[in-house]
Amino acid sequence: MKSYSQVLSAVMMIVVFIVGSIPAYSLTPIDGTHRELKEYNDFMASRAKNDANFDLNMELNRSVQYADENPDKKAPQVGDEEYLFISNLLTKKKDKVLFTLKKIGLHCYIYVDKECAMDDATIDMICENFDEKIYQTDHEYFGSEWDPGIDGDSRITLAYTDIKDGYNPPENTSCIAGYFGPFNQLPKTIVSESNEREMVVLDTYPANPKDVGTLAHEFQHMIHWQNDPKELDWINEGMSCVAEWVNVGVPGQVYSFISEPEVSLCGWRDDDGVSKYGQVFLFGAYVMQQFCRNDHDKFKTFTKNLVQSKDVGAKGLAGALASIDVTKSFEEIFRNFCVANFINNQTCYDGIYSYKGKSFGRYARLGLKNGASPENATGCADLTFTASATVKPWSAKAFILDQDFSKIQGKISVKFEGENQGPVACRNSFDVAAILTDDELSYNTNPTKVQWLNMKSNCSEEVLTTGAGKQGRMILVVCNRGPITDKWDYESDYARYAEDAFFKFSITVSKNSKGDNIVQENQIKSKVSRRTVQAMIKKIAADNGVQSNDTTIAQGIKESDRLNNLKTMEDLIVKSIKSAIGKGQTAILADFTSIYASASETEKRNLDPLRKKIREVVLFEATQNENSKMSVYLKSL
Numbered sequence: 001m002k003s004y005s006q007v008l009s010a011v012m013m014i015v016v017f018i019v020g021s022i023p024a025y026s027l028t029p030i031d032g033t034h035r036e037l038k039e040y041n042d043f044m045a046s047r048a049k050n051d052a053n054f055d056l057n058m059e060l061n062r063s064v065q066y067a068d069e070n071p072d073k074k075a076p077q078v079g080d081e082e083y084l085f086i087s088n089l090l091t092k093k094k095d096k097v098l099f100t101l102k103k104i105g106l107h108c109y110i111y112v113d114k115e116c117a118m119d120d121a122t123i124d125m126i127c128e129n130f131d132e133k134i135y136q137t138d139h140e141y142f143g144s145e146w147d148p149g150i151d152g153d154s155r156i157t158l159a160y161t162d163i164k165d166g167y168n169p170p171e172n173t174s175c176i177a178g179y180f181g182p183f184n185q186l187p188k189t190i191v192s193e194s195n196e197r198e199m200v201v202l203d204t205y206p207a208n209p210k211d212v213g214t215l216a217h218e219f220q221h222m223i224h225w226q227n228d229p230k231e232l233d234w235i236n237e238g239m240s241c242v243a244e245w246v247n248v249g250v251p252g253q254v255y256s257f258i259s260e261p262e263v264s265l266c267g268w269r270d271d272d273g274v275s276k277y278g279q280v281f282l283f284g285a286y287v288m289q290q291f292c293r294n295d296h297d298k299f300k301t302f303t304k305n306l307v308q309s310k311d312v313g314a315k316g317l318a319g320a321l322a323s324i325d326v327t328k329s330f331e332e333i334f335r336n337f338c339v340a341n342f343i344n345n346q347t348c349y350d351g352i353y354s355y356k357g358k359s360f361g362r363y364a365r366l367g368l369k370n371g372a373s374p375e376n377a378t379g380c381a382d383l384t385f386t387a388s389a390t391v392k393p394w395s396a397k398a399f400i401l402d403q404d405f406s407k408i409q410g411k412i413s414v415k416f417e418g419e420n421q422g423p424v425a426c427r428n429s430f431d432v433a434a435i436l437t438d439d440e441l442s443y444n445t446n447p448t449k450v451q452w453l454n455m456k457s458n459c460s461e462e463v464l465t466t467g468a469g470k471q472g473r474m475i476l477v478v479c480n481r482g483p484i485t486d487k488w489d490y491e492s493d494y495a496r497y498a499e500d501a502f503f504k505f506s507i508t509v510s511k512n513s514k515g516d517n518i519v520q521e522n523q524i525k526s527k528v529s530r531r532t533v534q535a536m537i538k539k540i541a542a543d544n545g546v547q548s549n550d551t552t553i554a555q556g557i558k559e560s561d562r563l564n565n566l567k568t569m570e571d572l573i574v575k576s577i578k579s580a581i582g583k584g585q586t587a588i589l590a591d592f593t594s595i596y597a598s599a600s601e602t603e604k605r606n607l608d609p610l611r612k613k614i615r616e617v618v619l620f621e622a623t624q625n626e627n628s629k630m631s632v633y634l635k636s637l
Contacts (some may be wrong), residue, residue, distance in 0.1 A: 004027065009254050015575045030274060031240070032163070032179030033221045035626075036087065040182040041230065047190070052310045059539040076101055076109060076236040081505060083182075083192040084111065085189050086201060088164040088625065089176060094193040106131040107154070108425050111528035113161035129212040130219075141300050142239060142307045145219075146226045149198045150185050156219070157199035160209055162298050166623050169204055171634055173616070174623045177207040178214045181222035182229065198222060216240075216247040218602045224307050232313040233268035234493050238280035239307060245281065261341060265334065266313065266482060267495035270627075271582040273620050282355075286337045289356040291326045298324050313491050314484045335431040339395035339450065342477055343435060348448040373380055383408070388504035393421075393428060393482040401474045401507065405436065409469035410510040418458035418480070418503040422494065428456045428501055433479075436471035446470040458503075468509050478503060501578070533576050533588050536569040540610060541603035570610045578617050589614070593636040611637055 080101040085094040099111040102118070105127040109266075112118050124179060135156075148154045165176040184195040200218040202209060220243035224236050244251045250517035257263060257278025264272060265279055292299040314330045321328070339353045346354040383403065391397045418430035432455065437448040449471065453460040468474075480503075482495045543566065573592070580588050596607055615637040622630035 022587070027436075028436045030174060030176060030620075030623075031237065031277070032087070032089070032176040033218065033240075034237065034268070035089075036179050036181045036183070037221075037225070037229075037233075037236075043191075076104065078102065078104060081114070082111070083161055083198075084195050086159070086161055086163070087179065087181060089626075090164050090166055092626075095164065099159060099161070103127050105155070107135040107156060109155050109157045110160045111157060113159075113160055113204070113298075115163055116160060118160060118204060118209060122210055125210065126212060126215070130156075130158065131636065134212065134216045134219060134247050138216060138223060138243055141243065141246055141303045142220050143227050145198055145222045146185060147198075150187065153195045153197070157195070157197050158215065159199060159201045160204050161201065162202065162205045163203045165203075169206075171615075171637075172619050172623065174619050175206050176623075177211070178202040178205060178218045180218045180225065182225050185225075213244040213248040213251065216243045217225045217495070219243065219309075226632055227308045228310055228312065228316075230312055231268070231316070232308075232451070234266050234276070234280050235306065235313060235316065237268065237277060237301060238284050241277055241281035242303060245285070251277065251281055254281055256560075257282065262392060262395055262397060264394045264495055266391040266491070267392070269392070269496050269582070270621070271578050273617075282341070283337055286355060287321075287333070287342060290333075290336075290352065291321070291324060293356070330484065331429075331431075331481055334394070334481060335396075335433070335452075338479045339433050339435070339477050341396070342398045342475065343437060343448065345437065345448050349450060353448075353450060361519060368613070382410075383509040385447075385507040386505070388502070389478075390500035390502050391478055391480045392500050393480055393498045395476055396479040399476045399480070399505075400552050402507075403474070404472055405468045405474050405509075406438075406470060406472040407507060409467065411467050412464040412474070412591055413508045413510070414453060414464065414505065415461045415507075416453060416478075416503065416505045417456075417457065418478075419501045420453075420458055421498055421501055422483060424493070428458070428483065428494075428498070429481045430455055430501075430503065431479040431481065432460065432505075433477040434464055434507075435473075435475040435477065436464075436466050436468075437473050437475065438471050476505065476507070478505075485614070505544075530576075534591050534595070536573055537592055537607070538608075540566060540569055541595065541599050541607050543606050570613060573610060574613050574617060581617070581621055581627070581630075586633070587619070589633055592634055596635065 075133045078101055080099065082099055082322050083096050084099050084302070088095045092613045098114045100114055101109055102112050102120075102123050103110040108127060108130050110123055110127055112123070119562050128351070145156070157578060163176045163179075165173040166172050178201060180200045183191050183193070184197055186194045186196075188194050188196060200215070200222060202218070207214065217240040220240040221236065224231055224239060241251050241253070253274050255278065256274040257276075258362070260273065260275040263269075263275045263279045265283060268276060288294075292302065300598065302320050302324045306316060309316040309319050311319055318330050321330070321333075336352050340355060346356070385401050385403075387399055389397055389399075413431075414434055416430070416432050418432075419428075421428045434451045434453065435448065438446050444449045449466040451464050451466065452630075453462060467539045480501050482491065482498065484491060573588075577589050577592070592610075596604060596611060599607060615634075618630045618633050618637060621627040622634060
């Protein structure tokens with residue numbers, strides 16, 4: 001097996017070459033397990049509430065005893081046909097589907113839907129990978145599933161079918177690649193549609209059944225459920241992404257996070273889309289790189305203790321870290337992780353703001369999309385940079401100041417004010433890092449300096465210990481941490497449902513001029529009104545390009561500025577629509593569909609790139625988050 005550093009280095013070398021041009025994938029495979037787990041937990045809570053005599057352990061023991069003692073039980077044979085209950089995401093019911101047992105492996109039964117074609121070579125490949133790789137590796141890293149389980153059989157059922165998830169391109173390009181259903185591990189006396197076996201369901205179309213990374217991902221969910229059925233989504237999904245990594249390689253969702261890095265780590269929020277899978281994977285990779293230093297056994301101890309701990313969320317993570325003698329708090333690790341995603345610099349502070357491994361790249365700098373331009377850039381006057389924005393809980397936003405700091409000298413003062421959310425005992429906390437670096441200007445001669453502001457009630461005003469005059473760039477990374485309490489449900493609900501927290505800052509350089517100032521006016525606001533969004537949509541529709549016969553460099557600059565402005569407006573519109581949908585509001589989405597419907601053919605061509613982005617948001621809401629309001633808008637997009 002390749003070492004972690006080799007695997008991570010390889011993927012990041014790829015990312016280096018595609019930075020700035022992440023491809024738009026036509027297929028968006030997502031996991032259906034968290035939906036199944038939510039239904040299961042809601043069902044069990046309701047059953048326990050309504051039936052004081054309900055005893056799950058007694059029911060399970062009775063079923064296992066019956067499976068062991070049943071004299072009529074027939075051993076499965078290749079060629080057997082059997083009906084299995086499969087979740088239908090469109091009807092939200094269980095379909096009774098006829099399957100054929102195609103292969104019996106050392107650790108698995110492979111069933112294929114009779115309506116689906118799968119060749120013998122693919123089936124053999126799946127069986128070989130599960131028996132010889134995935135089963136053992138997932139056990140080593142995460143522990144064991146319920147064995148022999150409710151059916152008294154140690155083999156795992158792998159059921160391959162075309163999951164009814166609404167995939168219908170070009171209208172819907174999202175699909176469920178697979179899921180683990182805990183209902184199948186309950187007896188029929190509790191759930192009549194249980195398949196009474198340890199089972200994962202894998203999609204045959206449009207997902208590729210040869211992608212055994214999905215199988216490793218879902219098998220981890222099965223193991224995690226057996227050990228800690230109430231684990232929070234972000235930990236559970238993070239471990240499943242790690243399962244893909246240690247079995248196959250880096251999961252593809254990392255590219256979504258690179259493109260959309262403002263994601264709530266602990267929230268598993270509905271408006272974070274596929275990016276959240278990439279983020280939780282990278283957090284796992286960061287922990288391994290920083291604290292296990294490629295020690296496989298140490299990392300296995302960490303992951304196994306995390307899965308088996310009955311503490312959930314941040315508390316369970318802290319306990320697992322303590323098991324490998326990590327004394328840093330989760331809060332400190334989180335903020336260092338956020339900075340690593342923006343600067344990824346292995347040369348400073350013993351590499352705590354980086355991913356280890358040779359040629360790991362600068363991929364996360366795609367997140368440096370927010371600019372702050374100086375308000376005064378004449379003569380020897382002080383330079384002042386101001387900006388305001390919002391940031392999700394357990395997320396970060398970075399600002400790069402539009403100034404070459406190596407060409408000015410003077411003290412740097414930072415004033416920051418962040419919104420307080422929640423009661424004092426359970427309040428959010430801002431961490432703000434002021435970074436001076438030569439990276440991105442290719443100087444690489446002065447050491448990177450990172451200074452965390454001293455925060456009091458989410459406010460700070462101080463002079464940095466490092467002034468302007470050496471490093472070329474200044475970056476401000478704003479991290480918004482949610483509260484960590486013993487009440488895991490509060491921790492989870494806050495991360496998922498809290499409003500984005502507002503903040504503002506000003507940075508002043510008391511400068512003595514050393515050269516020409518470099519000023520770019522490309523500040524991006526993060527919050528705009530509905531009227532402004534309407535105006536931007538109409539401006540994009542009416543765009544006629546740069547009207548000039550000039551073919552000089554100046555013409556090229558004008559065209560580049562025009563395209564950047566269009567891209568900025570599109571990003572703001574999409575963010576506004578995502579934010580509104582997350583709050584149950586559809587007015588801005590309705591505005592776009594109305595403007596698009598009445599637009600001319602030329603205007604529609606101008607709006608098409610934006611329409612496609614909005615459609616992906618709506619599709620995700622309709623499929624992954626089951627937002628019934630979105631179906632009305634799909635027809636218009």
